[in-house]
Amino acid sequence: MNQPADILTQAPFTHSAINQSAFRDDLFAGRVAFVAGGTSGINLGIAKRFVELGAKVALIGRNYDKAIQAARSIGSEAQSMAMSADVRDYDVVRAALQSTVEAWGPIDYVISGAAGNFVAPAAGMSANGFKVVVDIDLLGTFNVFRAAHDLVRKPGASMIAISAPQAAHPRTLQAHACAAKAGVNQLVRVLAMEWGREGIRVNAISPGPIAGTEGMARLAPTPEATAARIARIPLRRYGNLHDVAESAVFLCSQSAAYVNGTVLDCDGGASLGDASDREIGQGIA
Numbered sequence: 001m002n003q004p005a006d007i008l009t010q011a012p013f014t015h016s017a018i019n020q021s022a023f024r025d026d027l028f029a030g031r032v033a034f035v036a037g038g039t040s041g042i043n044l045g046i047a048k049r050f051v052e053l054g055a056k057v058a059l060i061g062r063n064y065d066k067a068i069q070a071a072r073s074i075g076s077e078a079q080s081m082a083m084s085a086d087v088r089d090y091d092v093v094r095a096a097l098q099s100t101v102e103a104w105g106p107i108d109y110v111i112s113g114a115a116g117n118f119v120a121p122a123a124g125m126s127a128n129g130f131k132v133v134v135d136i137d138l139l140g141t142f143n144v145f146r147a148a149h150d151l152v153r154k155p156g157a158s159m160i161a162i163s164a165p166q167a168a169h170p171r172t173l174q175a176h177a178c179a180a181k182a183g184v185n186q187l188v189r190v191l192a193m194e195w196g197r198e199g200i201r202v203n204a205i206s207p208g209p210i211a212g213t214e215g216m217a218r219l220a221p222t223p224e225a226t227a228a229r230i231a232r233i234p235l236r237r238y239g240n241l242h243d244v245a246e247s248a249v250f251l252c253s254q255s256a257a258y259v260n261g262t263v264l265d266c267d268g269g270a271s272l273g274d275a276s277d278r279e280i281g282q283g284i285a
């Protein structure tokens with residue numbers, strides 16, 4: 001059951017500013033971004049925010065109609081374009097990147113966020129089921145970054161992979177996603193080392209529980225499950241699309257000029273562990 005995002009992301013503290021930004025409105029004017037998996041959720045949220053800040057954004061997704069709909073939802077044809085491309089197919093991804101450059105010139109920001117997932121025990125997962133998630137998440141990220149390498153503006157380009165807490169924290173029923181996202185984090189570090197000298201920064205964002213996403217609807221489908229999860233998060237709220245988009249804006253901004261090869265947890269501290277009153281209270285009592 002989907003629950004209203006504004007309720008889930010309200011912090012109990014007045015000092016915690018929600019949906020604010022430290023960045024100026026024209027930060028990305030004249031810039032070009034390419035977002036893989038940008039037709040929904042976190043990636044679409046990033047694409048939308050980049051358009052708001054003045055960038056032209058090209059989106060790719062597997063379904064063309066969905067991609068076109070997504071592009072029109074965030075801006076005019078002058079601001080956003082959509083192409084259908086499966087990140088598992090290098091040649092198709094390369095062609096989409098080339099079309100972007102032909103239309104708008106060198107690409108400044110590349111976001112690789114296409115992901116696939118399902119919940120299953122390893123023993124109930126076929127070899128193909130494991131492979132399909134690794135192919136979308138890990139091979140897909142390699143394809144997007146590798147194909148973009150000579151098409152980005154150098155120096156100054158920023159590439160961001162959308163990772164997940166599973167990369168660092170093993171989780172049952174997620175053998176494929178854990179393996180794939182751990183690979184994504186390590187790929188980001190290697191590319192950061194190899195491409196830094198060309199003026200390309202490569203980083204990842206690991207979003208925690210984000211309200212309104214397909215993942216959270218599946219992981220916490222009832223108000224009770226949601227309340228229980230929120231009670232364990234240090235900041236006592238879910239994140240929202242704006243929170244993740246702002247992390248991406250930061251990593252692409254001049255403010256992150258010396259940030260390279262990092263995995264930025266945007267999760268309210270959730271991945272650190274259980275911070276519930278019960279847990280903390282045990283130490284105090």
Ligand code: COA
Binds near residue numbers: 117119120
């Ligand atoms: N449990 C076990 N195996 C599953 C499964 C499930 N719930 N869902 C898919 N699989 C297996 C299939 O059985 C198949 O294996 P097989 O050929 O041995 O039978 C394999 O995964 C590929 O499935 P298929 O549906 O053909 O692949 P696809 O490329 O169309 O779909 C998925 C990719 C599997 C990731 C699909 O779940 C998907 O597209 N999801 C939507 C995107 C998404 O998950 N987003 C979440 C982002 S966090």
